Amino acid sequence: MAVKDIEFRKDGPKYKFHVARDELFIDLNLYQFGYEKCSPMHSYGPARRNHFLFHYILRGKGTLDTSGNTWHLGPGQGFLLCPEQISSYQADFDDPWFYVWVEFDGLKARECMTLAGLSEQQPVYTSISPQNNSIADHMLAIVDGADHSFIRLVGLGMLLMDEIMETSKTKVVMERRKMRDFYMKEALNFIESNYQRDISVEEIADRSGLNRSYFSRLFKETFGQSPQQFLITYRMNKASELLKNTKMPIHEVGKQVGYENQLHFSRAFKNTLDMSPREYRDRNMVHPVSQ
Numbered sequence: 001m002a003v004k005d006i007e008f009r010k011d012g013p014k015y016k017f018h019v020a021r022d023e024l025f026i027d028l029n030l031y032q033f034g035y036e037k038c039s040p041m042h043s044y045g046p047a048r049r050n051h052f053l054f055h056y057i058l059r060g061k062g063t064l065d066t067s068g069n070t071w072h073l074g075p076g077q078g079f080l081l082c083p084e085q086i087s088s089y090q091a092d093f094d095d096p097w098f099y100v101w102v103e104f105d106g107l108k109a110r111e112c113m114t115l116a117g118l119s120e121q122q123p124v125y126t127s128i129s130p131q132n133n134s135i136a137d138h139m140l141a142i143v144d145g146a147d148h149s150f151i152r153l154v155g156l157g158m159l160l161m162d163e164i165m166e167t168s169k170t171k172v173v174m175e176r177r178k179m180r181d182f183y184m185k186e187a188l189n190f191i192e193s194n195y196q197r198d199i200s201v202e203e204i205a206d207r208s209g210l211n212r213s214y215f216s217r218l219f220k221e222t223f224g225q226s227p228q229q230f231l232i233t234y235r236m237n238k239a240s241e242l243l244k245n246t247k248m249p250i251h252e253v254g255k256q257v258g259y260e261n262q263l264h265f266s267r268a269f270k271n272t273l274d275m276s277p278r279e280y281r282d283r284n285m286v287h288p289v290s291q
Contacts, residue, residue, distance in 0.1 A: 027106050027108045027158075027209075028104060028105075028106040028108050028109060028154055028157050028158055028161065029104060029105050029106045029154075030102065030103070030104050030142070030150075030153055030154065030157050031051055031103040031104065031105070032102075032103040033100075033101065033102040033103065033139070033142050033143050034100070034101060034143055035058075035098070035099065035100040035101070035139075035140070035143055036098070036099060036101075037096075037098040038060070038062070038091035038096045038097055038098065038099075039091065039096060040091060040092070040093045040094070040096045041090060041091060041092075041093050041096070042090070042091040042096060043088060043089065043090035043091070044088060044089055044090075045065075045086075045087055045088030045089065046065075046086050046087065046088040047086065047087070047088070048084060048085065048086050049081050049082070049083055049084070049085060049087075049103075050083060050084075050105075051083055051103050051104060051105035051109075052080065052081065052082060052083060052103065052104050052105055052109050052110075052113065053080070053081040053101060053102075053103045053104075054078060054079070054080050054081075054101065054102055054104070054125075054139075054164070055078055055079050055081075055089075055099045055100070055101040056077075056078040056099060056100050056101070056125070056135050056136055056139055057073055057074060057075050057076065057077050057078065057097050057098070057099045058075065058097075058098045058099060058100060058136055059075045059097070059098050060074070060075070060091065060092060060095045060096050060097035060098050060099075061073065061074045061075075061091075061092040061095045061096075061097055062089060062090055062091045062092050062096065062097040062099075063089065063090050063092075064079050064087065064088075064089045064123065064124075065087065065088045065089065065090075066081070066085060066086070066087035066088070066120070066123060067085070067087075067120050067121055067123075071123070071124050073097075073124065074097075076126070076127060076130055076132075077124060077125060077126055078124070078125035078135065078164075079123045079124055079125065080113060080118045080119075080123045080125065081123065082113075082119065082120045082123075083105070085120050087123075100136060100139045100140055100143060101139075102139055102142055102143075102157070102160065104157060108161065108209055109161075110209070111182075111209045112161040112162075112164065112165055113164075114172065114182070115165045115171065115172050116164045116165045116168040116170065116171060116172070117168055117169075117170025117171055117172050118164075118168065118170065122170060125164065125168055125169075125170075126168070126169040126170070127167045127168070127169065128167055128168070128169050128171075129167065132167060134163050134167060135160070135163055135164060135167065138156065138159055138160040138163050139160060141156050142156045142157060142160065180218055180221075180222060183208045183209070183210060183215070183218060184208075184218070184219065184222050184223075186207060186208045186209070187204050187205075187207065187208045187215070187219065187227070190203075190204055190207040190208070191204060191230075191231060191234055195231065195234055195235050195238065195257060195258055196256060196257060196258055197258055198258055198260075199231070199258070201215075201216065201226075201227045201228055201231075204227055204231075205227075215227070232268055232271075232272060233272060235257040235258055235259075235268070236257070236268065236269055236272040236273060238256070238257050239253050239254070239256070239257045239265070239269060239277065240273065240280060240284070242256060242257075243277055243280050243281040243284070243285065244280075244281070244284045244285055245285075250262065250265075250266070250277045250278060250281075251265075253265075253277065254266075254277075265277070
């Protein structure tokens with residue numbers, strides 16, 4: 001169903017809603033989608049979302065409140081709600097909005113939204129061509145294709161992601177080097193936030209949105225060592241700081257950097273710094289441990 005077929009039908013349905021079938025695709029997963037002709041001052045929230053949620057306004061007006069800001073939006077604009085972001089939105093009193101929406105997630109979701117220039121701080125989508133209805137057409141194709149196979153729906157979802165990236169006024173233009181920096185920054189952020197637990201290279205690659213082999217090659221080209229070796233080195237650097245600056249028992253230091261087994265920790269530490277954790281502490285501790 002195209003926009004022109006639905007937008008001005010006064011006798012058409014005011015609300016349409018679908019929950020996607022229980023399938024899982026790694027790159028992109030659709031959860032719910034629909035459209036709604038809102039009543040005056042109809043509101044939702046404040047609420048926290050588990051996945052990305054993108055609304056596109058077919059006609060009418062409304063406001064979005066999130067991240068401490070208020071946006072006044074109208075036809076041809078959209079807004080993105082990010083996972084764990086608290087937000088609320090409300091239809092205008094005189095000209096309530098009619099929007100179509102899709103809830104989605106997956107490894108490519110954050111990358112696609114980032115390349116479109118959309119984020120928690122900048123949630124508003126505006127097309128580079130105000131007369132372009134392609135976003136609405138793609139979204140309505142998903143809503144009206146609820147009975148299609150899930151593979152087809154995901155394919156439609158991919159087309160929507162591409163269209164958002166290509167038509168967004170805030171589109172981020174990246175050269176190959178900048179794309180590599182984007183992936184590696186995602187990897188480093190993930191390592192920094194999760195090195196205390198037993199994470200794997202596969203998990204880091206997943207967070208970056210890449211398969212393991214390509215991610216490992218890109219990582220080594222950038223940092224000169226494999227992701228696994230980098231992770232070990234990062235953990236041992238953190239461990240050395242704890243050994244120097246705290247009186248924490250060695251087995252607890254190991255746990256703080258992701259090693260439940262003290263023997264495994266000591267072996268990794270010695271392989272990296274050419275001395276045992278105890279030798280390192282004896283040589284470098286700022287305030288020697290009382291024995």
